[in-house]
Each structure stands twice: as C-alpha cells, then as structure tokens.
Amino acid sequence: MSLRNFFRIAAHASMLPALESGEEILVGGQAVMEGVMMRAPHSYCVAVRKADGGIVTTAKPLARMSELYPIYRLPIFRGIGTLYQAMKLGIQALQFSAGVALADQGKPAPKQVDKEPAKWAMAASLVLPLAFFIFMYKFVPLYAVTKLSHVYPVLAGRMAFNAADGLIRIAIFLGFLYLVSRWGDMRRVWEYHGAEHKVVFNFESGQPVTVENAQRFTTFHPRCGTSFLLVVMVISMVVYMFIPFDGFMAKLLSRIALLPLIVGLSYELIRYAAKRRGGVLATLTAPGLWLQRITTKPPDDAQAAVAIRALEGAMALEKSQGGQLVIA
Numbered sequence: 001m002s003l004r005n006f007f008r009i010a011a012h013a014s015m016l017p018a019l020e021s022g023e024e025i026l027v028g029g030q031a032v033m034e035g036v037m038m039r040a041p042h043s044y045c046v047a048v049r050k051a052d053g054g055i056v057t058t059a060k061p062l063a064r065m066s067e068l069y070p071i072y073r074l075p076i077f078r079g080i081g082t083l084y085q086a087m088k089l090g091i092q093a094l095q096f097s098a099g100v101a102l103a104d105q106g107k108p109a110p111k112q113v114d115k116e117p118a119k120w121a122m123a124a125s126l127v128l129p130l131a132f133f134i135f136m137y138k139f140v141p142l143y144a145v146t147k148l149s150h151v152y153p154v155l156a157g158r159m160a161f162n163a164a165d166g167l168i169r170i171a172i173f174l175g176f177l178y179l180v181s182r183w184g185d186m187r188r189v190w191e192y193h194g195a196e197h198k199v200v201f202n203f204e205s206g207q208p209v210t211v212e213n214a215q216r217f218t219t220f221h222p223r224c225g226t227s228f229l230l231v232v233m234v235i236s237m238v239v240y241m242f243i244p245f246d247g248f249m250a251k252l253l254s255r256i257a258l259l260p261l262i263v264g265l266s267y268e269l270i271r272y273a274a275k276r277r278g279g280v281l282a283t284l285t286a287p288g289l290w291l292q293r294i295t296t297k298p299p300d301d302a303q304a305a306v307a308i309r310a311l312e313g314a315m316a317l318e319k320s321q322g323g324q325l326v327i328a
Helices: 003-014 077-104 119-151 158-181 184-205 225-240 248-257 259-275 280-284 286-295 301-320
Strands: 028-032 035-040 043-049 055-061
Touching: 028 077, 028 184, 028 301, 035 077, 035 184, 035 301, 043 077, 043 301, 055 301, 077 259, 119 158, 119 248, 158 184, 158 225, 158 286, 184 286, 184 301, 225 259, 225 286, 248 259
Parallel strands: none
Antiparallel strands: 028 035, 035 043, 043 055
16 A cells, blocks of 8 residues: 555545534435545445446345443434544445545555455544544643633633633544644545435435535535534533532543543533524524534536435445435
8 A cells, every 4th residue: 555545535535524414314425536435324335436447246134232332322322422433434334435545546455445344443443533523622722721821820821721621522523623634635534425426415305316416415414423513512512611620630541531421411412403504502502503614515417417326326225125214
C-alpha cells in the first residue's frame, strides 16, 4: 500500500463519526472511498465506482443491536449501541472500498475484502479512531486549559474551566475539518457524502428514487454524523460542569468514563430534532447543519447513481428478508 493510500484510509477512518448517519429503524448511510454504503434496518449495501466506470457492490444482512441485546431498546443505551454498530459497519465498508481502490491501481486487494474481517483487525480498526478522538478532544483541551488556568486564575472556576475546555475542543474539531477539507482526495468523499444525503432525502420524500429527483434535494441532513459530533461537544460542556473532581487525571478519566452517557444523550437529542425539524431542539442542532457545508459537497450525477445503487441493494436484501422500512 502506498503512503498516499495509507493516509487516505487513516483520514477516512478518523472522520467516520462525521460521515455516519441514520439509525436502526431508518434508512441511512455513509460515504466511502469512491462510493457509498447504504443501510436498512436488517441489511446494508456498499457500492463503489471503479476506475473504468463500472460499479461493484457487496450486500449483507445486518442484525439490529436492539434485537440482539434488549438493553439497546432503552433511551440513552440505544444511542450507544447504534454508534458502536455504525462504527463497526463503517470500518467494514471502508475496507471494501479500499480493496476496490487497490485493485484499480493494479495492486492485490486484501484477501478478506468481501468477508467478515478478523476479530483482532476489527478491534484495532475501532480502537484507533477512538484513541484519536480521546487524545484530540479529551486530553488536549483538558491539558491546554489546565496550563492556562495557572496563568489566568479566572479559569480556575468550574464553569469558566469547562467553557474554555469546550471552546478549545470545538476549535480543534473545526480546525481538523478545515485541514482535511483542503486535501483534494477528501473532496471526493464529501461529494459522495452529499450524494448519500440527497438519496436518503429522496427516499424519505416518497418520490421515485432517481438521479434527477435526488439532485433536487439538499445535501444537509439532520441525522448526519457531523451534526452528531458537534452536539456531543456541546453536551459535554454541560455534563462536565457536574464533575466534582479537580485533579487532571481524575478529570481525564471521568471524561472518558462519561463518554457513553454523552453519546447516548446526544443521540436522543439528534433523534428528537430530526423528527421535529421546526422545534426548539432542531434550532439547537442547526450549527451541525451549517458544518455540513464543509463535510458535504454537491455530487455529480454519476456519484448520485452510485448512492442509488447502494440504496437499491440494501432495499432488495431487506425485502428478501421481509424487513419493514420506516421513513423518518
């Protein structure tokens, strides 16, 4: 694998939470390298455009977390289970698209591109983005504000400390998005991300899903992972104000321990706002939609066609299993 391909995959893996969208009972998806993954409640399909213009796909059944483990039917817990499954599925979809990219370059693709990845490989793929997230958005802001509080005593107060911590976290996130957006290879990902959103909107509208119809819709979707990440950071600022610890290590460990709770709360907020798009909570999630001006770009017709192929593959498999699709 070339160094360029390595960084493409690494950058894409680190952006998985921002590219994910959807929930268990809804149609949603994710952009991958030169393609789109679409999921239905019990199935998913990845469609990737090859260099010669052809489209290759892989479709598989998908068990819902709430069916496997009843605890994930409960509020808060369902967000944790959904995010875990979305990350796991995102890694599998990324591995498939990376294999197609390597084959296009005349290099041997991994032998398990269309098979279930080894458990150790899947664990490593999930741990690395999580470690990056904890370091960049938990350790770095906390360390920076701790140092600043020695210089500026006003930051020693719990409210001021956590406000500064949150603002630094959001600044890092925005800076990272900007730097990634400057990379030409990632623009293609943003365009496929936009194609995924347009096709999901097309499906949710009840109109026939076609390239022409899909292109009429916006690329900004309330269930996008970009909105989710921003909500996570805002919710974190509130939750951290109730942490009674003062030591650096105690604060860091408590932030890590509270991550599942924050994920669950953020998921519930996004879920509620997506169903009530004119409400107050929808207004609170609006900044996430604004950020999609960076993480989504208008796709061309060929990219929209790939997203439609992925949706058709997921829906065909869903229908063969007797699944019921629910429109948000």
